[in-house]
Amino acid sequence: MRHTLFRAALLAAAAAALPAPSVSARPVEGTGTAWTIVEGLTTEIGPRPTGSAAEARARDWGKAKLEALGFRNVRIEPFRTLAWQRGPEHARLTAPYDQPLAITALGYSVPTPATGLKAPLAYFPTLAALEAAPAGSLKGKVAFIDHAMLAAQDGSGYGPYGDVRRKGPGIASQKGAAGVVIRSAGTDEHRNPHTGITIFPQGVTPIPSGAVSNPDADLIARIAGRGKPMSIDMTLLGKPYPDAPSGNVIADLPGRDPSLPMILLACHLDSWDLGTGAIDDGAGCAIITAAALAAQKDGQPLRTIRVLWSGNEEMGLTGGGGDAYLKAHGAEPHAVAMESDFGADHVWALKTTFAPQNAPLVKKIEAALWPMGIVPHPGRAGGGEDVGPIIAANRLAVVDLAQDGTRYFDIHHTPDDTLDKIDPAQLQQNVDAWGTVLKVIANEPGPIATVAPAPEGGD
Numbered sequence: 001m002r003h004t005l006f007r008a009a010l011l012a013a014a015a016a017a018l019p020a021p022s023v024s025a026r027p028v029e030g031t032g033t034a035w036t037i038v039e040g041l042t043t044e045i046g047p048r049p050t051g052s053a054a055e056a057r058a059r060d061w062g063k064a065k066l067e068a069l070g071f072r073n074v075r076i077e078p079f080r081t082l083a084w085q086r087g088p089e090h091a092r093l094t095a096p097y098d099q100p101l102a103i104t105a106l107g108y109s110v111p112t113p114a115t116g117l118k119a120p121l122a123y124f125p126t127l128a129a130l131e132a133a134p135a136g137s138l139k140g141k142v143a144f145i146d147h148a149m150l151a152a153q154d155g156s157g158y159g160p161y162g163d164v165r166r167k168g169p170g171i172a173s174q175k176g177a178a179g180v181v182i183r184s185a186g187t188d189e190h191r192n193p194h195t196g197i198t199i200f201p202q203g204v205t206p207i208p209s210g211a212v213s214n215p216d217a218d219l220i221a222r223i224a225g226r227g228k229p230m231s232i233d234m235t236l237l238g239k240p241y242p243d244a245p246s247g248n249v250i251a252d253l254p255g256r257d258p259s260l261p262m263i264l265l266a267c268h269l270d271s272w273d274l275g276t277g278a279i280d281d282g283a284g285c286a287i288i289t290a291a292a293l294a295a296q297k298d299g300q301p302l303r304t305i306r307v308l309w310s311g312n313e314e315m316g317l318t319g320g321g322g323d324a325y326l327k328a329h330g331a332e333p334h335a336v337a338m339e340s341d342f343g344a345d346h347v348w349a350l351k352t353t354f355a356p357q358n359a360p361l362v363k364k365i366e367a368a369l370w371p372m373g374i375v376p377h378p379g380r381a382g383g384g385e386d387v388g389p390i391i392a393a394n395r396l397a398v399v400d401l402a403q404d405g406t407r408y409f410d411i412h413h414t415p416d417d418t419l420d421k422i423d424p425a426q427l428q429q430n431v432d433a434w435g436t437v438l439k440v441i442a443n444e445p446g447p448i449a450t451v452a453p454a455p456e457g458g459d
């Protein structure tokens with residue numbers, strides 16, 4: 001008793017001697033408009049899945065923010081869309097070894113029975129191996145699809161390996177599978193599964209579909225290598241959400257000559273639900289908005305700059321924010337479209353789709369970027385999901401500022417997509433690069449034309 005009292009007295013004395021607790025041991029270091037936007041959005045709203053009350057709050061938040069920053073004609077344009085809603089989810093291997101699995105459902109998965117789907121697990125090392133499986137051979141089974149996505153500066157692995165997620169479940173269903181599990185389309189070694197939508201083609205029965213983390217996929221691969229039959233018990237209760245409410249937020253910085261076609265900048269406001277949507281795509285909205293403001297710092301540009309904070313990019317299977325934007329604004333004159341949806345790491349290259357007669361304009365942009373160490377890339381710009389529909393319909397010129405994507409797919413669509421992953425200095429480099437390009441193109445007086453854009457890989 002005496003000892004305890006002595007300890008308590010010591011602790012009280014120590015506490016009295018300490019300074020008041022600080023707010024955080026990891027102080028937030030960012031400053032500037034872009035940081036303020038992504039910090040605010042991730043702190044005051046957080047995850048913003050399509051159709052959710054949080055996505056609606058994010059639109060109100062965005063409208064107030066854009067008005068406070070001095071944008072004009074700020075408006076919310078609601079639309080209805082097909083979306084998807086997560087439910088409870090868990091899974092374990094039940095044979096030959098009992099092991100819990102870190103799993104998450106893919107968007108447009110249909111639910112398992114509430115008591116779980118218990119089935120043999122068939123291992124496929126690649127999507128091609130699954131495609132080669134005989135028709136009907138997966139009846140009553142869950143297919144597991146492995147792959148080998150590695151990190152790349154340009155993020156190009158997401159094309160082929162993202163197809164495991166986008167197409168794998170539909171192919172497994174066509175072979176008769178009762179469910180499907182994939183190795184996450186991600187490049188990290190954390191026990192975080194990566195979500196994202198899968199696409200069941202017309203006429204293909206949707207089946208319960210999930211992704212396990214890379215370490216869990218490694219485990220399944222090792223067990224498969226032992227040659228003993230595997231079985232799984234998985235519960236994924238997420239389901240499609242028809243007629244969900246979504247919407248775009250649109251704002252203008254009017255140019256000196258309203259008769260000249262405008263420059264459209266886009267990002268997406270919705271996010272996956274696992275993280276807080278910092279790199280995907282709060283950062284994009286922060287970059288385009290701060291850059292638009294930076295472009296008018298030395299005087300009002302000739303052309304109007306419009307920002308589109310798109311709704312429903314992530315689940316935009318039958319109509320996302322880009323489609324709604326085209327429907328509402330396709331008749332207005334646009335010259336150039338740009339999109340930021342690849343995180344917040346630094347810009348290293350420039351891609352465009354300007355027609356040959358705009359070669360002098362391209363030279364001007366290149367010259368403005370050289371001092372920042374940003375180089376011309378021989379590839380063709382593609383834009384992205386939010387500007388894709390209007391680029392295709394109206395044949396707009398596209399400018400891409402290629403970012404370093406080396407660590408993007410470590411974090412993409414996981415619980416790790418949080419503010420601390422954003423390096424304030426690299427975020428600001430994006431704003432500086434975008435602002436530099438905008439100053440040139442928004443002050444271009446002559447006609448702007450395009451060659452065909454590159455096909456877009458999708459988010």
Ligand code: ZN
Binds near residue numbers: 341459
């Ligand atoms: Zn995105």
Ligand code: ZN
Binds near residue numbers: 280314413459
């Ligand atoms: Zn995404």
